Amino acid sequence: MISLDSRVRGNDENREVLIFYELVKFICKGNPVDPNEIGQLSIEDCKKGLAELSKGLAHPARVEIVRILDNKPLEERCVCGDIVNALPLAQSSVSQHLKVLKETGWIQGEIDGPRVCYCTVEGIMEYYLALIKRSLKGD
Amino acid sequence: MISLDSRVRGNDENREVLIFYELVKFICKGNPVDPNEIGQLSIEDCKKGLAELSKGLAHPARVEIVRILDNKPLEERCVCGDIVNALPLAQSSVSQHLKVLKETGWIQGEIDGPRVCYCTVEGIMEYYLALIKRSLKGD
DNA sequence: TCTTATTATCGTACATCTACGATAAACGAT
DNA sequence: ATCGTTTATCGTAGATGTACGATAATAAGA
Known part of the structure; x- marks a missing residue:
């Protein structure tokens, strides 16, 4: 199904x-993100990828969303409504921030009945840190 | 002087x-940035700080600028013109990106005659990584 | 089938970003 | 003093971001 x-x-x-x-x-x-595959990317793609993920974090509300999702225990689901309640923003605004985080690669959503259950993409944090290293330090 | x-x-x-x-x-x-002082910041300030620094990296050209500056040997100065030549953008556009990087805390400039010599803020990378950890993982 | 709960999307208004050419300010050199 | 170099700022145009209320779509349950 x-x-x-x-x-x-x-x-x-x-x-x-x-x-x-x-x-x-x-x-x-x-597909969980694999930091080890970053070495195969061109530097140009690394920079674009880093800029894209950074754009995801470029708003305090989105930082908070990633924080909420990343700290959730695996067995504890986090539906959209929980996030809306945790933020001082309208439901439509939160939905837009969730969209940005999805588009920039930080989170993914899964439909569960009328709800949508969100979680961070597996390994995305390590991927981001590896991108920083290669984009800003590597040759 | x-x-x-x-x-x-x-x-x-x-x-x-x-x-x-x-x-x-x-x-x-x-004043070099000290990652050890992040623990004294409120979580709210951490999130704002992380969002601000992330905004600095949210464009490939700015990633490239930080990359250029961070890879320069200390004895080798990097003036604005060098950065302009390294990027496929107009001088005014590069100047704007430099301004964003200054405002978000990544770089600093020092006047040297008619030129301006840029470098990354000392310790800013470690500071950013520490902000990520505390903002997204800490309590 | 009808209703309710949940969440994405639409429409809108205002702000910010991004790029460029043109201009202005600071400084060194003539 | 004037001129050329360097770099920030201005003005502008179009794109994107951000917030909200209103609306639409989906699924569960009565």
Whole structure:
């Protein structure tokens, strides 16, 4: 049973394209990030990757979200509503921040009934630290 | 002999205020950042600090600038023109990126005749890594 | 089927970012 | 004093970020 990475919205014309896109994301999803593979990236890609992940952290609310998700015990799920309650922002604003964090590669969401359960991408912190080292120190 | 942290520009009404501001910055300048002092910061300040520094890295050109400056040997000066030549951007654009990096705390500039000599703030990398740890892992 | 709960998206307004050329300020050299 | 070099700032245009309320889509349950 496939649970799409995020809800599919849109008008009917785009619906099939969107579903296909979600399927592709689903297939790619859950692959933990491997810091050891950074050595194979070009320096240019490293810099772009570092800039992208840094953009994810470039707002205190998003830092807080990553903090919340990364400190959760594995057995304890964290649904979107929990994050909304933990932040002094409107639900739509939090949803936008979650979107940025998804797009920049920090977190992933999994649908569970009407809820969406968020967690950090496995190994993303080590990946980020490795990117910093290679982008700013490596040749 | 005082060398101001950056050139003082502006109309004559603001000039004295600007000079005073630059003097304050000069007095505070050159203080290397100490990762050990992060423990004294509130979590809220840590998150804000991490977001601010991350914003500095949130563009590939700025990652490249920090990379250039951090890899320079101490005895080798790096003036603004060198950075401009190393990037595929207009001089004014590079100057803006340098400003962002200064404002977010990554680099500092020192006037040397008509040139400005840039370097990374001492210990800023370790400071950033410590901020990541405390902001995202600490209590 | 209808309702409720949950979350993404839309529309909007305002702020900030990013790039560029043009200009101005500081300084050294003539 | 004037000129050339260097670098910050201005003005501008278009893109992106950020916040909110309102709305739409999904799934569970009555």
